[in-house]
Amino acid sequence: MIRLYWKRLKQNRLALAGLGVIGLLALLALMAPHLVPHDPIHQDLLHRLEPPSRFHPIGTDDLGRDVLSRLVYGTRISLMVGFVAVGISVVIGTLLGLVAGYYGKWVDACLMRLVDTMLSVPTIFLILAVIAFLEPNIYNVMAVIGLTAWPGLTRLVRGECLSVRERDFVQAAKIVGLSAPRILGWHLLPNVIAPILVSATLGVGGAILTESALSFLGLGVQPPIPSWGNMLTLGRDYLHLAWWLSLFPGLAILITVLAFNLLGEGLRDVLDPRAGT
Amino acid sequence: MTTYLLRRLLYLIPTLWGITVLSWGLMQLAPGGPLDQMVALNVKVSPEVKVRLTRELGLDQPWYVQYGRWLKRLSRLDFGQSFKDGQPVLRKIATRLPATLLLNSLAIGVILLVAVPLGVYAAVRQGGWFDRLTTIWVFIGYSTPAFWLALLLMILLGLKLGWLPISRLTSLGFPGFPWWGKAWDLLRHLVLPVFVLAFTGLAGLSRYTRASMLEVIRQDYIRTARAKGLRESRVIIRHALRNALIPILTLLGFIVPDLIGGSVIVETIFAYPGMGRLSYEAIMTRDYFVVMGVVVISAFLTVLGNLLADLSYAYADPRIRYR
Amino acid sequence: MATKGNKAATSLGALLEIRGLSVEYRRHRQVIPAVRRVSLTIRPGETVGVVGESGCGKSTLALAVLRLIQETEGRIREGEIVFAGRSLLTSSEEELRQIRGKEISIIFQDPFSSLNPVLPVGDQVEEVLLEHTGQRNPHRVLEIFAKVQLPDPQRIYHAYPHQLSGGQRQRVMIAMAIITGPQLLIADEPTTALDVTIQREILELLFGLQRELKMAILLISHHVGIIAQYTQRVAVMYAGEIVEEGETDRVLQNPQHPYTRGLLDSLPRLRGEHLRRLPMIPGQPPEPLHLPTGCPFHPRCPVAVARCQTDPPYLAEVQGRQVSCWVAQGGEVRS
Numbered sequence: 016m017i018r019l020y021w022k023r024l025k026q027n028r029l030a031l032a033g034l035g036v037i038g039l040l041a042l043l044a045l046m047a048p049h050l051v052p053h054d055p056i057h058q059d060l061l062h063r064l065e066p067p068s069r070f071h072p073i074g075t076d077d078l079g080r081d082v083l084s085r086l087v088y089g090t091r092i093s094l095m096v097g098f099v100a101v102g103i104s105v106v107i108g109t110l111l112g113l114v115a116g117y118y119g120k121w122v123d124a125c126l127m128r129l130v131d132t133m134l135s136v137p138t139i140f141l142i143l144a145v146i147a148f149l150e151p152n153i154y155n156v157m158a159v160i161g162l163t164a165w166p167g168l169t170r171l172v173r174g175e176c177l178s179v180r181e182r183d184f185v186q187a188a189k190i191v192g193l194s195a196p197r198i199l200g201w202h203l204l205p206n207v208i209a210p211i212l213v214s215a216t217l218g219v220g221g222a223i224l225t226e227s228a229l230s231f232l233g234l235g236v237q238p239p240i241p242s243w244g245n246m247l248t249l250g251r252d253y254l255h256l257a258w259w260l261s262l263f264p265g266l267a268i269l270i271t272v273l274a275f276n277l278l279g280e281g282l283r284d285v286l287d288p289r290a291g292t
Numbered sequence: 293m294t295t296y297l298l299r300r301l302l303y304l305i306p307t308l309w310g311i312t313v314l315s316w317g318l319m320q321l322a323p324g325g326p327l328d329q330m331v332a333l334n335v336k337v338s339p340e341v342k343v344r345l346t347r348e349l350g351l352d353q354p355w356y357v358q359y360g361r362w363l364k365r366l367s368r369l370d371f372g373q374s375f376k377d378g379q380p381v382l383r384k385i386a387t388r389l390p391a392t393l394l395l396n397s398l399a400i401g402v403i404l405l406v407a408v409p410l411g412v413y414a415a416v417r418q419g420g421w422f423d424r425l426t427t428i429w430v431f432i433g434y435s436t437p438a439f440w441l442a443l444l445l446m447i448l449l450g451l452k453l454g455w456l457p458i459s460r461l462t463s464l465g466f467p468g469f470p471w472w473g474k475a476w477d478l479l480r481h482l483v484l485p486v487f488v489l490a491f492t493g494l495a496g497l498s499r500y501t502r503a504s505m506l507e508v509i510r511q512d513y514i515r516t517a518r519a520k521g522l523r524e525s526r527v528i529i530r531h532a533l534r535n536a537l538i539p540i541l542t543l544l545g546f547i548v549p550d551l552i553g554g555s556v557i558v559e560t561i562f563a564y565p566g567m568g569r570l571s572y573e574a575i576m577t578r579d580y581f582v583v584m585g586v587v588v589i590s591a592f593l594t595v596l597g598n599l600l601a602d603l604s605y606a607y608a609d610p611r612i613r614y615r
Numbered sequence: 616m617a618t619k620g621n622k623a624a625t626s627l628g629a630l631l632e633i634r635g636l637s638v639e640y641r642r643h644r645q646v647i648p649a650v651r652r653v654s655l656t657i658r659p660g661e662t663v664g665v666v667g668e669s670g671c672g673k674s675t676l677a678l679a680v681l682r683l684i685q686e687t688e689g690r691i692r693e694g695e696i697v698f699a700g701r702s703l704l705t706s707s708e709e710e711l712r713q714i715r716g717k718e719i720s721i722i723f724q725d726p727f728s729s730l731n732p733v734l735p736v737g738d739q740v741e742e743v744l745l746e747h748t749g750q751r752n753p754h755r756v757l758e759i760f761a762k763v764q765l766p767d768p769q770r771i772y773h774a775y776p777h778q779l780s781g782g783q784r785q786r787v788m789i790a791m792a793i794i795t796g797p798q799l800l801i802a803d804e805p806t807t808a809l810d811v812t813i814q815r816e817i818l819e820l821l822f823g824l825q826r827e828l829k830m831a832i833l834l835i836s837h838h839v840g841i842i843a844q845y846t847q848r849v850a851v852m853y854a855g856e857i858v859e860e861g862e863t864d865r866v867l868q869n870p871q872h873p874y875t876r877g878l879l880d881s882l883p884r885l886r887g888e889h890l891r892r893l894p895m896i897p898g899q900p901p902e903p904l905h906l907p908t909g910c911p912f913h914p915r916c917p918v919a920v921a922r923c924q925t926d927p928p929y930l931a932e933v934q935g936r937q938v939s940c941w942v943a944q945g946g947e948v949r950s
Binding site: 418419511512513515516517518519520521522523524526530531534535538608609610611614 | 681708788
């Protein structure tokens with residue numbers, strides 16, 4: 016089964032490219048200290064706002080820090096936020112979706128109204144409101160993104176669950192008298208794993224985008240810790256002086272998010288033969 | 293149609309109620325509650341005043357009483373007052389809302405006018421170079437951080453080329469301009485924010501239009517239309533697009549919250565005087581009745597947008613309209 | 616309307632002549648043959664039937680005549696289709712458009728999905744007039760609605776498809792097909808999706824209109840009974856090929872191809888005192904991608920001989936009709 020999926024994935028060049036880029040980024044994040052030419056928080060006030068040169072391939076920032084080194088360290092933040100936030104939302108979304116889909120009736124009705132409510136408040140306002148009341152730091156950012164991203168997934172899992180629930184093997188398991196958690200875990204979960212995987216992959220890209228936006232607004236990861244979002248804040252401050260401060264961090268976000276989106280769409284094609292053309 | 297409408301309106305009740313619970317719950321998140329936030333901003337508040345305030349604001353009451361009172365005030369559209377300048381929150385939002393509505397409706401207009409033809413053309417020429425180009429562009433559109441796009445455009449079009457203003461809604465001498473000068477000035481200021489706000493939605497909607505068209509083109513009635521000897525343009529526009537647009541109407545409902553959310557970032561970057569920028573300022577100054585007001589009102593706007601989308605869906609589809 | 620490029624000769628007295636037509640579909644980079652070297656002639660005013668199991672290529676044949684197979688799905692690989700002196704395969708899209716719906720009309724199997732759900736049906740019928748005559752004419756539409764025996768034409772004119780019954784929708788489809796007075800009507804399983812009680816009404820209507828309008832009908836059906844009752848000539852299709860073709864009475868009363876006999880035998884019918892339900896033809900029709908060598912029917916054939924497994928048979932005259940079967944051609948099939 017897995018081998019078949021892998022074979023199909025290998026034929027999707029774009030998805031494969033996405034996977035390659037993600038692998039590369041993960042490597043970059045893990046090996047950051049050994050790879051970067053400079054200490055990312057080392058200030059060098061004699062070399063402030065220098066344009067790209069041989070010594071600083073993509074220039075320096077307002078405190079003379081090497082932008083490339085900060086960019087590489089930013090990979091760590093982005094990937095961590097992406098994975099942790101999605102981890103949180105996948106756990107919540109899947110659990111609630113399974114429960115709603117399995118029990119149906121009023122449990123389902125209540126949970127779905129909750130989902131409707133969550134979906135009708137623009138996520139960014141929820142996040143901003145929470146961050147406004149809490150300290151803006153990387154942990155709160157991860158938690159908040161994770162805690163607001165689950166409703167879509169809940170709806171998805173519930174839908175899959177409802178269609179699987181009526182199938183014979185689940186009915187049989189009920190008649191035999193298996194407990195609800197058992198049925199949910201052993202029989203329903205495996206059937207909804209494919210759409211969850213797709214949605215999670217796309218979700219990582221979304222979470223990275225949200226984190227960068229928050230950090231850009233000064234409500235996310237705080238300097239001096241380098242994140243692509245807060246590096247762009249500097250870019251805005253020095254808009255007319257140092258274009259390289261704006262260009263490269265954004266490009267990093269674009270490439271990373273693009274990689275996750277390509278992989279996610281590729282997985283969708285591979286795992287769900289119905290979709291796609 | 294009537295039953296559909298009634299059901300749709302009934303669904304609104306729990307959602308609206310949920311929004312109030314959610315917003316109120318958020319407020320309780322603040323460490324120490326609203327008072328500490330107020331006091332923290334104003335060092336002159338003495339302990340006695342604090343006690344008096346606590347009683348006046350009803351903060352010594354149990355939570356359900358507090359929630360009840362809050363709900364009651366909400367029903368009179370009383371969102372409290374700004375800590376910063378003592379103005380009623382509602383008035384503050386009301387002065388900013390028109391600019392945000394203008395920005396968002398223009399963005400929706402641009403999205404529809406550009407994305408639908410793109411999606412239709414890509415679907416009709418499925419697999420051709422235009423289709424491939426759109427697909428790539430859609431992926432890039434999905435993955436581009438809006439604020440970064442804004443920065444790049446500001447550098448390029450605003451600073452390097454000097455074609456467009458990069459902040460605010462009007463120029464300095466605006467009140468003295470003749471009406472056409474005013475219109476031109478507004479337009480120039482709106483170009484960048486509208487484009488940036490519409491960008492992500494463009495990608496999403498053109499992809500969805502393409503998928504919807506591909507689905508419709510396969511249908512038997514399209515074959516019937518061709519068998520009747522209709523021109524291909526008529527087959528595509530009158531028979532296929534009409535059907536493909538119906539599900540797109542519901543999608544518009546989903547785009548609304550994204551747009552309203554996106555306007556926070558876009559308005560902040562372009563110093564655009566709308567509700568999004570107000571909420572950013574309020575968050576930065578912990579002016580948190582304003583924050584709550586914006587959350588509630590934007591949620592209501594979203595619900596309204598969804599409702600409008602559903603209604604037009606019901607109207608556009610005769611299978612629902614005549615039942 | 617004919618231009619230099621598409622003038623073509625038909626045999627004497629033929630309205631539509633299909634010669635050596637092959638159609639293939641493309642799916643997942645695989646080429647699937649659907650129709651193989653089919654030849655068929657229809658004369659003005661005549662009713663010709665095409666009968667076979669589902670998937671035998673008979674609907675593809677119908678679509679191919681009007682060149683309605685989309686480039687993304689498949690293509691006509693070879694052959695010739697000549698209609699009233701014009702070669703349809705070399706006609707331009709514009710020339711085809713003038714023929715579709717005006718000189719050749721088609722009725723599809725499923726009236727539920729063949730009408731556009733978001734347009735009033737009157738509009739959809741009137742559109743044919745608008746396209747081919749350049750003007751709207753609601754009176755003509757109402758006339759036609761009355762002619763196809765739709766009750767309350769005024770109301771139906773403004774109704775949407777979902778507000779009509781299956782039978783009413785098929786009447787609308789018929790109205791749409793005949794409003795321009797075509798010379799040829801292709802009816803692709805016109806009653807298969809309908810209730811049995813309505814099937815007869817629709818067929819009676821269709822063939823009543825045929826007598827009145829003097830049009831030829833190409834009737835495609837899997838139902839041998841319907842073919843037997845309404846057609847003058849019949850072509851039996853199997854695995855994309857015509858295996859037997861001739862006058863309907865002759866073919867069905869004295870079938871020469873073992874597949875035709877199988878089709879007839881699988882019909883329940885009264886024989887003597889008791890209802891005899893005869894077995895279906897054993898086995899499944901072959902996958903178009905994995906056609907057997909030799910005669911495509913040989914794996915299911917009760918009378919196959921060694922030669923059937925290796926040599927593909929061809930149509931040749933046996934007892935006054937064309938048959939593509941080594942055994943029948945060798946005179947070994949009992950009658």
